[in-house]
Structure formats: structure tokens, C-alpha cells
Amino acid sequence: MIFNSWNFALFLPIVFLQYWFATKGNLKLQNILLLVSSYFFYACWDWRFMFLLIFSTLLDYFTGIKIHEASKQKNKRWWLWLSISVNLGFLGVFKYYNFFAASFADGLSLIGFKANLGSLRLILPVGISFYTFHGLSYVIDIYKNRIKPEKNLVDYSVFVSFFPLLVAGPIERATHLLPQIQKKREFDYSKAVDGLRQILWGLFKKIVIADNCAEYANLIFNNSGDYSGSTLVLGALFFTFQIYGDFSGYSDIALGTARLFGIDLLRNFAFPYFSRDIAEFWRRWHISLSSWFKDYLYIPLGGSKGGMWIKIRNTFIIFLVSGFWHGANWTFIVWGALNAIYFLPLLLSNSNRHNLDSVAQGKLFPNLKELSFMVLTFGLTVFAWIFFRANTIAHAISYISEILSGSLFTIPNFEGVGKAFTTSVLVVIFVLVEWQGREGQYAIANLGQLRNLPIRWSLYALLLFSIGMFMPSVESPFVYFQF
Helix, strand or coil, X not given: CCCCCHHHHHHHHHHHHHHHHHCCCCHHHHHHHHHHHHHHHHHHHHHHHHHHHHHHHHHHHHHHHHHHHCCCHHHHHHHHHHHHHHHHHXXXXXXXXXXXXXXXXXXXXXXCCCCCCCCCCCCCCCCHHHHHHHXXXXXXXXXXXXXXXXXXXXXXXXXXXXXXXXXXXXXXXXHHHHHHHHCCCCCCHHHHHHHHHHHHHHHHHHHHHHHHHHHHHHHHHHCHHHCCHHHHHHHHHHHHHHHHHHHHHHHHHHHHHHHHCCCCCCCCCCCHHHCCCHXXXXXXXXXXXXXXXXXXXXXXXXXXXXXXXXXXXXXXXXHHHHHHHHCCCHHHHHHHHHHHHXXXXXXXXXXXXXXXXXXXXXXXXXXXXXXXXXXXXXXXXXXXXXXXXXXXXXXXXXXXXXXXCXXXXXXXXXXXXXXXXXXXXXXXXXXXXXXXXXXXXXXXXXXXXXXXXXXXXXXXXXXXXXXXXXXXXXXXXXXXHHC
């Protein structure tokens, strides 16, 4: 079941009504309902992988208790590493085994040895990277004495598998989500309306922007050898807005859906394409993952303490691991390395903590300096996305080589170029709306404050009409389901 499906459109109101009316405000019943609904939501994708989700939940639940109860530090450490090893072991087998096996065989062939390690024909369980990180942060926080273990198995299971965030985040922390699960919740009309508004904007991002851009991004990337450099630039731009509209759209729907049930999830996107440097971009893009790596990898490695070499080493480790987290392909690793290189000048000049506020805050237009840095940062990001989207390193290099050729200065030409112009206009309108609402939690958050009801509802109707008009006949999965 995916957010942009008719099944979810039926599932959500049924769960919502049962949650607020059938349970009569009983917290225990509400949490049981959320757990059953979340498992049903996940089983609709593939019920066979329910065992993996449940096993991971039970593993971290019990190891968390054992870590807390252990009297000796070595015993605490043993239980911690049991959880880490098993969780990462499952993740490694399902997501990375074939990559490591192929890379090892290629390495042996370079020195004259032939090895056939075979490959595993496994389906990647959707959401495994996300719920694995939920559990890991929980047991690490217990080990570090930041929290105490949760004894209520239902409450902990809801934390791991809450359906809005189960398959593509945001990556939650027990310190943030568990207290909300344990606290009595009462229906808040304004919060529910705000949640519906964010769901509406998320659906617009996904269906109208991302899916339309995906049509041309896929066409151009999959046939890049047939097109000019100017057309390939358009392909990279279409993918840039595809992945943003797709992933931030999912996050908007997740946050809005959770708010319908009285729960606030961590913000995952904060208008990243308006960033003035790459450090700001990573404070605004996939925020829950960036902060997870900072807290559970970067800081334990020493963070920014020590000499410049330590800072550079830790920065590259973070970005490379972030790239590898996205998928078992060298293209993702290069993408991570590129972002580390982008980040390096900021680190060396100690300016990576600049630009903490919104660009042109309180103003309609940015100044020339802000605009220049935004364009530069956006261009670097688009360039890096080429590696992220390419099938192989060779594919990315050939793609970039053609862009840098003389064909860059030709008129773009590809099948459906006329229709693509309509998509480009939609993207421009989308960017303008995002710019106007960049100081809010999401682009149309302030629309609810518009006192002119006819105009407000006309805008809602326009968004709904756009979604209905561009709704594909076949449901399009979200990009991050594969990660």
C-alpha cells in the first residue's frame, strides 16, 4: 500500500474514525489499533517480510532491557553489539551482499584470480533501512544512558512500525516519538486540518511534480547516448525536481498523516534547493538521516574535535556512508564523495555553520550575493544528482562528457518535448510557491491563515483538480522505497 493509492485513500479514514471514535480516547486501545493498522499497512506490500520487522522489533526491545539491567559494562557492550550485529547483518544480506560479492570478485580478477561467489536473488524488504535505524538509535541511547528501556511492548512496537513513517521515514528517535505514544491524545481540529493541508501539498509534489518530471528524467537518462548535451541538462534538472518532489512529498504526507492522529514527527525537509552552500543544503535535505549520522557516527568518531585531519576524515566517512546507505552501487558512493568534496572548502574555512536562517528572511527577493550562492549550490547539487541517477559510473561519465561537448549549445530535442514544456511551467510555479512559503514548515502552511474563504477554498480546489488531472492510471511507487 502506498500513499498515492486508492487503497490508502480508503485505509486512512477508516483507521482515523476507529482511532478517535471506536477507542473512545482509551490510550491503550489507540496504540493497539495503530500497531495492528501499521502491520496491515506493511503486509499489504508483502506479508512474508512481516517476520523480519517483528524480529527486529523484538530483538531491540529485549536487548534494550538487557543493556539496562546488566551490571557490568562489558555485558552492556555485549548486548549492544548483539543488536548492532544482527540488525546490520540482516541489512547487509538483503541490501549489500550482491554488491560486496561482485566487488570482491572484481578485485580478485585484477590480480589474476577468478572467483564466482554467486548472487542472492532477494527482494529488498521495503523500509528495512529506516526501521533498522529506528531500533539502532534506541539501543544506543539506552547504552549511553540517554533513555531507559520501554517495558510496554505495544508502545515500543508502535515506535518502530508507526505506518506513516514505516517505509521511508523520517527516521525517528525514541526520545522524540515514544513520549508522544505514551501520552494521552485528544482530537485537535486545527492540528487535523493542518495535517490534511500538508497531505494535500505532499500529494501535489508527488503526483503533479515528481511523477511528471520522472517521465522525462527516465526517458533521457535511459537513452542518454541518443541526446545532445542540452537535452541531458534538462534530464538532470527533471531528475533534480523528481527526487525532491517525490521524497519531500512522501515526508509531507507522512507528517500530515501522523498529525491526524495527534502525533508530530520530525521534520525531514526545509526547502533545500534554496540553500546558499552545501552545508546548509544538508541541514535542509533528509534532515532525520543527516542528524542520525551526526549523532551516532560523526560525534562518536570524534566529530569536529581534534586536528583538521580528523575533521576531514570524519566528514568523508559521514558522506561516504550516507551515499552507501542509499544503495549498493558505486554511483551512490561517488555521489557521497562529491558532496564531501563540496563540503571541504566550508570546513577548511570554518564557515560550515553560516546560513542558519532562511534565505532573504522577511523579504520578497534575495540580494545578488544570496542569489549567486543559491544558483552555485543548486548547480553543484544537480551535477551530483547525475551520479545518483546514473546506472553505473561509466554511464555518469559519458552523460557528463556529452554535456560538456559542443552539443550543449543546441536546442533540446526529444520525444514529447512539447509536453515537457508544460511540466517545466508546473515546476516553475511549484518553485515560486515554495519560495513564497519558505519560512513555514511546508510551502502552503500559511494558507490556513488566509481569511478570504472563497480564495482559500479555490486554491485547495485547484490543487485537488491538478492532482486529479495528473493522477496516473498505474500507481507510481516512491523513489525512496528502494532504499
